[in-house]
Amino acid sequence: MFQIVGKRKLNDSMTLMVVEAPFIAKKAKPGQFIILRVDEHGERIPLTIADYDRKTGTITIIYQVVGKTTMKLDQLQEGDALLDFVGPLGKPSELEGYHRAAVIGGGAGCAIAWPQAKALHQMGTKVDMIAGFRNKDIIILEDEMRAACDNLYLMTDDGSNGHKGFVTSALEENINNGAGYDLVVAIGPLVMMRAVVGVTKPKNIKTIVSMNPIMIDGTGMCGGCRLTVGGKTKFACVDGPDFDGFEVDFDETIRRSHTYYDEERRMAREEKCKLMEGAKNA
Amino acid sequence: MPNMQQKKTPMPEQAPEVRCHNFAEVAEGYTEEMAKNEAQRCLNCKNKPCVSGCPVGVHIPDFIAHVANGEYEKAFQIIKLTNSLPAVCGRVCPQETQCESKCVRGLKGEPVGIGRLERFVSDWHMKHGTEESTKVPSNGHKVAIIGAGPSGLTCAGDLAAKGYQVTVFEALHVAGGVLMYGIPQFRLPKEIVQKEIDALKAKGVEVKTDMVIGKVLEIDELFDMGYEAVFIGTGAGLPNFMNIPGEALVGTYSANEFLTRVNLMKAYKPDYDTPAVPVHKVAVIGGGNVAMDAARTALRLGAEEVHVLYRRAEEQMPARREEVHHAKEEGVIFNFLTAPVRILGDDKGHVQEVECVKMQLGEPDASGRRRPVEIPGSNFKQSVDCVVVAIGNSPNPLIRSTTKGLEANHKGCVVVDEETMKTSREGVYAAGDAVSGAATVILAMGGGKAAANSIDAFIQGKNK
Numbered sequence: 001m002f003q004i005v006g007k008r009k010l011n012d013s014m015t016l017m018v019v020e021a022p023f024i025a026k027k028a029k030p031g032q033f034i035i036l037r038v039d040e041h042g043e044r045i046p047l048t049i050a051d052y053d054r055k056t057g058t059i060t061i062i063y064q065v066v067g068k069t070t071m072k073l074d075q076l077q078e079g080d081a082l083l084d085f086v087g088p089l090g091k092p093s094e095l096e097g098y099h100r101a102a103v104i105g106g107g108a109g110c111a112i113a114w115p116q117a118k119a120l121h122q123m124g125t126k127v128d129m130i131a132g133f134r135n136k137d138i139i140i141l142e143d144e145m146r147a148a149c150d151n152l153y154l155m156t157d158d159g160s161n162g163h164k165g166f167v168t169s170a171l172e173e174n175i176n177n178g179a180g181y182d183l184v185v186a187i188g189p190l191v192m193m194r195a196v197v198g199v200t201k202p203k204n205i206k207t208i209v210s211m212n213p214i215m216i217d218g219t220g221m222c223g224g225c226r227l228t229v230g231g232k233t234k235f236a237c238v239d240g241p242d243f244d245g246f247e248v249d250f251d252e253t254i255r256r257s258h259t260y261y262d263e264e265r266r267m268a269r270e271e272k273c274k275l276m277e278g279a280k281n282a
Numbered sequence: 283m284p285n286m287q288q289k290k291t292p293m294p295e296q297a298p299e300v301r302c303h304n305f306a307e308v309a310e311g312y313t314e315e316m317a318k319n320e321a322q323r324c325l326n327c328k329n330k331p332c333v334s335g336c337p338v339g340v341h342i343p344d345f346i347a348h349v350a351n352g353e354y355e356k357a358f359q360i361i362k363l364t365n366s367l368p369a370v371c372g373r374v375c376p377q378e379t380q381c382e383s384k385c386v387r388g389l390k391g392e393p394v395g396i397g398r399l400e401r402f403v404s405d406w407h408m409k410h411g412t413e414e415s416t417k418v419p420s421n422g423h424k425v426a427i428i429g430a431g432p433s434g435l436t437c438a439g440d441l442a443a444k445g446y447q448v449t450v451f452e453a454l455h456v457a458g459g460v461l462m463y464g465i466p467q468f469r470l471p472k473e474i475v476q477k478e479i480d481a482l483k484a485k486g487v488e489v490k491t492d493m494v495i496g497k498v499l500e501i502d503e504l505f506d507m508g509y510e511a512v513f514i515g516t517g518a519g520l521p522n523f524m525n526i527p528g529e530a531l532v533g534t535y536s537a538n539e540f541l542t543r544v545n546l547m548k549a550y551k552p553d554y555d556t557p558a559v560p561v562h563k564v565a566v567i568g569g570g571n572v573a574m575d576a577a578r579t580a581l582r583l584g585a586e587e588v589h590v591l592y593r594r595a596e597e598q599m600p601a602r603r604e605e606v607h608h609a610k611e612e613g614v615i616f617n618f619l620t621a622p623v624r625i626l627g628d629d630k631g632h633v634q635e636v637e638c639v640k641m642q643l644g645e646p647d648a649s650g651r652r653r654p655v656e657i658p659g660s661n662f663k664q665s666v667d668c669v670v671v672a673i674g675n676s677p678n679p680l681i682r683s684t685t686k687g688l689e690a691n692h693k694g695c696v697v698v699d700e701e702t703m704k705t706s707r708e709g710v711y712a713a714g715d716a717v718s719g720a721a722t723v724i725l726a727m728g729g730g731k732a733a734a735n736s737i738d739a740f741i742q743g744k745n746k
């Protein structure tokens with residue numbers, strides 16, 4: 001069992017959790033992820049290692065509540081324990097040797113982009129972080145992101161924080177103003193990453209994207225996480241999750257991520273009802 | 283006087299039209315009367331030809347003689363001398379090519395039902411036996427086992443019996459390997475596998491799940507932690523694909539994903555959170571045990587139509603005969619000499635059809651089997667919404683890619699000395715599917731056993 005030693009709500013739908021996992025904390029590197037199982041009936045879900053502390057032996061995860069398993073996860077409190085927690089999985093990000101990088105996070109993707117920005121920044125790369133949210137009420141990790149980069153560009157879809165626009169508009173503007181990026185890291189919804197590549201590919205700016213297909217084992221056994229990169233089949237859990245954005249077949253990945261949509265929605269509805277019942281009876 | 287009945291004593295089974303809708307075990311097992319009756323068919327041959335067909339050398343006539351006398355616990359103890367997972371082997375061994383293929387009763391009629399008797403004895407023991415799980419006093423030496431499949435578990439059990447302090451590191455959240463995630467409940471109930479694992483734990487074997495070796499710990503670190511030898515039993519879990527167009531469409535799955543969802547994650551039970559694969563009209567590609575398991579699982583998940591597409595002829599199918607027979611009874615439709623050439627999708631990228639070409643048998647190939655060749659112009663389309671690719675698995679690459687100096691061949695199999703199971707790394711041994719490529723439970727166990735003996739000799743030699 002893996003004890004939860006910290007829990008903090010970041011906004012209405014996002015939570016940060018600190019979990020005791022000394023073996024994983026010893027080995028974790030930016031870009032890697034864990035797979036957890038909440039309880040005996042639970043499914044296995046992957047979450048990025050947002051942070052780690054080798055001394056205290058803890059791993060930080062940040063998740064967005066989107067369906068049944070993340071709802072169940074969010075029911076747990078400090079002091080409770082997770083049944084399974086396995087990692088560090090995937091390849092660490094390869095971030096060495098860049099001068100000026102734009103790290104782009106979309107919504108929940110900021111949780112994953114933040115450690116990348118931090119790693120680049122610590123290596124001496126000049127980092128612009130561009131973070132996009134739907135509105136200002138759901139902005140998360142603002143202080144953490146600011147500390148992990150040279151310039152933070154916070155964008156909202158509705159302009160409620162005074163900076164209206166998508167992450168791609170900020171990216172284009174910076175590029176046009178001569179930012180001179182030799183690396184772009186894009187992490188967020190698949191459509192956002194596809195849009196970023198739409199900007200960087202014509203300009204031939206190396207772009208790393210973090211892919212999040214449906215996973216089960218995370219060890220290369222099920223093939224469920226496969227995606228097409230440069231015309232070849234890759235397994236995101238062992239060959240990724242980072243890939244060259246120019247090579248990824250986003251349309252295919254977007255389709256495949258909906259494979260279990262009907263069943264997932266049904267389970268999420270049922271879980272919600274259960275939670276509401278529970279709240280009523282409490 | 284032996285029982286000269288020509289056929290095996292029939293095995294009680296759930297009726298096909300009933301069982302194809304549930305996950306309960308198909309074969310229900312012998313009663314004591316049936317077991318005695320079958321045991322009496324054994325001639326107790328002096329030269330024991332059957333034993334030479336068993337990769338772990340179960341003392342077949344000896345245990346069967348005890349069954350005939352109603353001494354089931356004694357029979358069990360004899361099997362246990364050489365086979366650490368008899369309840370599993372009795373169910374899944376391909377007996378028709380192993381022990382039973384050598385049985386003299388098979389010359390005229392059917393061979394003795396050795397597997398069925400082995401199963402009966404193990405099940406009887408699980409129900410009635412009193413396990414005096416004696417922990418052997420520790421000899422103070424530590425050994426690490428990577429992978430809790432049949433090879434790793436056998437190696438662990440044998441070493442624990444010699445007094446070693448054994449830790450099994452398993453990547454998944456449960457031990458058992460393919461026995462847990464691949465072979466379905468209706469063929470091998472998971473409760474039985476769990477009991478075997480619990481018995482090992484009772485003997486002092488420590489099992490650490492959620493440990494992906496190569497990621498969380500490397501083999502060098504295991505040595506640093508005081509393990510004097512390491513056994514690699516990581517299996518062949520990497521699914522092969524056909525590399526034909528359409529394999530990335532929504533609705534195409536590897537057999538591993540399809541089966542893992544159902545077996546490991548229990549997606550067929552409404553109170554488990556992992557979604558099962560949605561199935562209506564299914565095509566399973568392949569002709570081995572994995573293909574049979576996928577096809578029969580699809581039926582149980584509610585598929586209306588399940589086709590097996592196999593590019594060779596029926597006689598060439600590598601699946602156990604019994605499973606093919608069961609699949610047919612349950613309504614799986616077999617299309618032999620049929621090879622898929624591409625999978626076609628609708629405008630949303632969902633599987634709609636699989637295009638196949640008919641094959642005919644040509645000249646024998648390297649394996650001696652007649653090679654299937656395409657019949658030009660024989661292409662046809664089969665309408666399906668789910669394609670399960672079950673054309674084989676290769677060794678897991680993770681250990682290989684993270685362990686320096688571990689030699690592997692071009693197929694990704696760890697290279698070992700076939701007698702000692704020694705790898706190219708000092709103190710590191712390997713066996714099972716990781717070495718042979720996808721094979722059988724009993725071969726993996728045989729390899730694990732051989733490795734345990736070598737590890738013992740290695741550590742004792744070192745400490746002289």
Ligand SMILES: Cc1cc2nc3c(=O)[nH]c(=O)nc-3n(C[C@H](O)[C@H](O)[C@H](O)COP(=O)(O)OP(=O)(O)OC[C@H]3O[C@@H](n4cnc5c(N)ncnc54)[C@H](O)[C@@H]3O)c2cc1C
Pocket residue numbers: 033044045046047048049062063064065066067068069070071108111112211212213214215216241257258261264265268
């Ligand atoms: C490498 C990787 C890292 C990730 N890191 C994070 C993270 O740091 N924070 C975060 O909030 N989310 C992360 N995700 C996504 C997260 O795994 C899903 O949001 C989660 O599985 C949803 O589970 P659910 O049951 O709550 O929702 P569901 O309703 O079951 O699913 C919602 C959507 O999530 C995706 N999903 C469902 N099951 C899985 C699965 N087993 N594996 C992957 N995706 C799935 C599907 O696209 C699905 O439509 C990551 C995914 C991957 C592959």
Ligand SMILES: Cc1cc2nc3c(=O)[nH]c(=O)nc-3n(C[C@H](O)[C@H](O)[C@H](O)COP(=O)(O)OP(=O)(O)OC[C@H]3O[C@@H](n4cnc5c(N)ncnc54)[C@H](O)[C@@H]3O)c2cc1C
Pocket residue numbers: 219374375376428429430431432433434451452453454457458459460461464465466493494495496515516517518519541571572575602678680681713714715716720721722723724726
């Ligand atoms: C669907 C299916 C049906 C089959 N039916 C039959 C049958 O009827 N009869 C028969 O004899 N054989 C059958 N087989 C084959 C048989 O199951 C295998 O030959 C046998 O399980 C191999 O045993 P193993 O110990 O080598 O590996 P596995 O059983 O594959 O176990 C390997 C274990 O190692 C773990 N592992 C892998 N990498 C790591 C790592 N880096 N760190 C830690 N752990 C790791 C895996 O998670 C797994 O648990 C079938 C196989 C499949 C897939």
Ligand code: SF4
Pocket residue numbers: 335336337338339340342365371372375377380381382396397400724
């Ligand atoms: S272990 Fe397998 S091969 Fe050996 S006797 Fe038993 S069923 Fe036959």
Ligand code: SF4
Pocket residue numbers: 323324325326327330331332333342343384385386387394396
């Ligand atoms: S060969 Fe057949 S009849 Fe002879 S001892 Fe073995 S099982 Fe019995």
Ligand code: FES
Pocket residue numbers: 214215216217218219220221222223224225226235236237238
């Ligand atoms: S998650 Fe199963 S192969 Fe990647």
Ligand SMILES: [Mg+2]
Pocket residue numbers: 043067068069264555
């Ligand atoms: Mg889910």
